[in-house]
Amino acid sequence: MKSGEGGGLGKRKAYILATVVYEYIATAEPVGSQSLTQKYNLGVSSATVRNDMAELEAGGYLVQPHTSAGRVPSDAGYRTYVDRLMEPELLQSEERHRIRDELRDASRELDEIIDNATRLLGRLSKNLAFVTKPQPDAQTFRHIQLIWLTARTGVAIVVTSLGVSAQSMFELAADATPDDLTRLSNALNARLGNRVLREVAEAEVAASVAEAALGEDVKQAVLTALRNARSAEAPTVSAAGAQNLLDQPEFQDLRKLRSILRIVEEQKTLYDLVADSMTSESASVKIGRELGQDEMTDFSIVTVPYRFGEQAIGMLSILGPRRMPYGRLMALAAGTAETLTERLIDVEIK
Amino acid sequence: MKSGEGGGLGKRKAYILATVVYEYIATAEPVGSQSLTQKYNLGVSSATVRNDMAELEAGGYLVQPHTSAGRVPSDAGYRTYVDRLMEPELLQSEERHRIRDELRDASRELDEIIDNATRLLGRLSKNLAFVTKPQPDAQTFRHIQLIWLTARTGVAIVVTSLGVSAQSMFELAADATPDDLTRLSNALNARLGNRVLREVAEAEVAASVAEAALGEDVKQAVLTALRNARSAEAPTVSAAGAQNLLDQPEFQDLRKLRSILRIVEEQKTLYDLVADSMTSESASVKIGRELGQDEMTDFSIVTVPYRFGEQAIGMLSILGPRRMPYGRLMALAAGTAETLTERLIDVEIK
DNA sequence: CTTAGCAGTCTTGGCGCCGGAGTGCCAACC
DNA sequence: GGTTGGCACTCCGGCGCCAAGACTGCTAAG
Structure with a gap:
């Protein structure tokens, strides 16, 4: 779940930040100093945690929804968590096989393979998945x-x-x-x-x-x-799993959902959100305001490119609430991208 | 808005039913005898309306959400309204032109024309529009x-x-x-x-x-x-405007929305819902349980086939809450289908 | 057959209250 | 100096209660 050093934060504060993020991702409830010390063995008292949390808030890593509530990670908090605090996750080999099996059965038509991968990723991630089709x-x-x-x-x-x-x-x-x-x-x-x-x-x-x-x-x-x-101006984007988003508590507010649905329908916007991740080597993450759209402040996107031979030709992405299990989704997207990359070699016309 | 005779209902009861449906479609609130007599000039007192409403309920045309609430149309009520009570609507010529203009500019690629028509219909209807692509x-x-x-x-x-x-x-x-x-x-x-x-x-x-x-x-x-x-087993379906549904009060219940989104993603199900309307001459309507899916009891679908030459080759549909403006949506779908039919002649390869 | 009147029902919204969770601060302690 | 227990304070959320409003069904009179 967590560990690592965490920049200039000091070991304990970094650990507390990691734990707050982890706990908030799991529960969707603001997390307070007391419940944190009860649930995790931090080795210090809740008062100490309280002090550290106040400093983490001053440093911009946490925010309070209101006085006398627990803390919630800010964009910067998530960012630090993703970049430096969280342990990379790996897929269970069972899941790995499942991905392989589901993608193998699909037809040899490129479009169908992509659509299939999208649906699979939507199902496994329990979020909204979208995949750009390769530009010719x-x-x-x-x-x-x-x-x-x-x-x-x-x-x-x-x-x-x-x-x-x-x-x-x-x-x-x-x-x-x-x-x-x-x-x-x-x-x-x-x-x-x-x-x-x-x-x-x-x-x-x-x-x-x-x-x-x-x-x-x-x-x-x-x-x-x-x-x-x-090539078209923007490649076609295949999307699946929008309905998964409805399970998240943050979507009680229908307006948020509305803008998401609109953006998904406007494929161009969706593509633009992740276009610059095409050149990234591995999973890249955009958190909240980093997406550059007012309507998307509560969301994050994980993106992994897939390749044909050496060349990146498209991307798999997962869109979900900012409070998403980054480690797992990055592993899922990476695993699916890898399998898709292998699969494309199979269908190559030599 | 209404008029007509209305089966064996008797003139006044038919008129009252039509007015209840009309009013409920407009306000989304159960309608009571008193507010009805105030808003519409029925020529009788609220007590009379009350009696008639009780009989309409006994006849299965209206239902009460709970005692001491107003009445709401049942499937049968809507059905009677659509088939016999409502006046057919026509599009404003301005709208007619707008449809024509928007479809004319589109590319000559069949897929793009269809996608365009779908988006246009979604926008104009303020509901979810979906269009089946022609089977070759x-x-x-x-x-x-x-x-x-x-x-x-x-x-x-x-x-x-x-x-x-x-x-x-x-x-x-x-x-x-x-x-x-x-x-x-x-x-x-x-x-x-x-x-x-x-x-x-x-x-x-x-x-x-x-x-x-x-x-x-x-x-x-x-x-x-x-x-x-x-031909594929089921033709591809293009959909647009899901976000419009969020504005409807009936979607406070997210579970309903969830099943709709799921069904829209499963194109086959969506197609099956309307497949039998392909042979219909003009707009056909399916109301609530008529759709044959438990999850869709609160929805209705308006469908109009479009043609290539004499032959029906696909359908335009609008999916929305059961409480939808049937007359207007039927006119919109019919107008769009007609324009699409004309447009297809343009792109024919002779 | 229609209508006025009336008693009864049910939902909705406002209000006040209380409990729980969490904070910040302070003083003591190691 | 960092850490800790204690304490007063704040704020949200849920609950019960009450009153208002909207309808209904029924009855008796026109």
Whole structure:
């Protein structure tokens, strides 16, 4: 549950802070000096704890909901707990296996795998889980196919190493034949093979179009199609477990819940909340105001990136009350991310 | 607001029932005889209304939350109101235009159009809106393309009249060349053109495979791919506006909200609730227990199918408290469905 | 059949009170 | 100087009580 040193706090105060956070996470009740000494063997009296708590409050780690109530951790209190006081948790091997089993059975379609992982994480964490779907532009180009539909319309399909990633309809200013599009598809495939999508340059498309002896309008259509295929402004986010939040006592206030639901529906906002955690190596945590949204002061988010090969291509996150079991949720998210990473190797198109 | 005859109720009782329902929908408070006579010009005294209300209760149209409270409509009361008492509402032409404008700007991708319509309906109705996406099997076949990825893997892309509808990865038991797949694609396209997907028979696929001189394993792969492309067990459902429900007084009880959120996440359940309304000509309404789910006794759903050409291919629904403004929501859903129907013609691939 | 009047019922909200938990401070102690 | 027991004080939350308000059902008269 706790231990560690805790910055310039002094050993005992750090320990008390850790215990207060731990106890508050468990009970959702402000914790007082007396109940703390009764429940935990602190080796000092409640009066001493009281003094330390007063100093922890002065230092900004704890706050009092009102005089004559116990203390509750502040953002800084949680932050210190997460960064320096809490012991990292590990998943039970039983849970580890469960995650593996549930993700293995899922289909080989990328979207379904992601959705499955999201639901699983929602269930296990008993909070709201959300997972960003991989942006195609970090994936490797495998195949493009321009399909002729009518003389002036067609659809471009791009297949990447993680599966069919996108399709995009196009219109032409001049007539084309099915054969034109096939020639161009072949030229593009020859030229772009095994390239990371992001690095495909306009000049290469232009060269292929020229090789197929087609005009400017086709070039524009292909470029647009590729751009669409590459990435949306914000990736799609899959979410699950909103109903779990209702069990938390902090949601007696429906307005909080309202803003959460709204944010979850606006996928862009949800993505922006965690976008910068993509580059993090392991689990990262944002607590309360750190999320930068007034409506989210009572929430925290744990985020872990998942990878394809070496490259981080998406993130798993858990959103819950600020009073969340950080250690456990970080372990869960990390374990699921790891399993998802392994799973993606399985479905790679080589 | 009301009027009409109302079955074997007698004119005045029907009118009183209509007024009670109307008033309860507006205020969410049980309505009593006295306040009713004060607010509406019924032409009779509160004592008379009292007597009629007692009979309406005996007839099962009204219920009392407790003695000495006003009355509240029962499922049967709402049902009678919706079927026979209420006046159909029409949308303001301003609203009509707003719907048209918002749906016009959306992209030409089917999924985005549907998502847009869902969000719009959620916003306008101030309730939870959900829309089923069209099952491909009612659409017309336009093109199939088998794309060669490796000697034993490929992906099948099916394009229908409403756009790329599905892709499906396949594995082969024996090696194939890109040319094999191209030949087969051409054979299939020649044979299946302009057919409704649902009606494509196994024999036709077999004939095309034979024509391309390919084996049983390819045939199975194509059949599976077509089956996947055709329809999932239940169509995907797009939902929006869950947060609107929080404004309703009936949601002080969080357990109700919990089950709603759960059901919305389980798309299958949501779809099953309304599946049988697909064949209905206009707006259909399910009230409380009519939904056949214990957790949903306090809710109602309004559903309107939307079409592609003559054929109903999906439904727009609004889920809200049983105490919902039926007339308005029916008009809204119908108006949105109509606009969506028109919009789909625009994006048809001819 | 309708209506006025009336007694009875039930919920809701305000008020005051008390108990519990916790704090801060002080003086004593090691 | 840090630690501790003791004590006075504060504040929230729950409980019981009461009064107000809103309805109902019933009865008897119009």
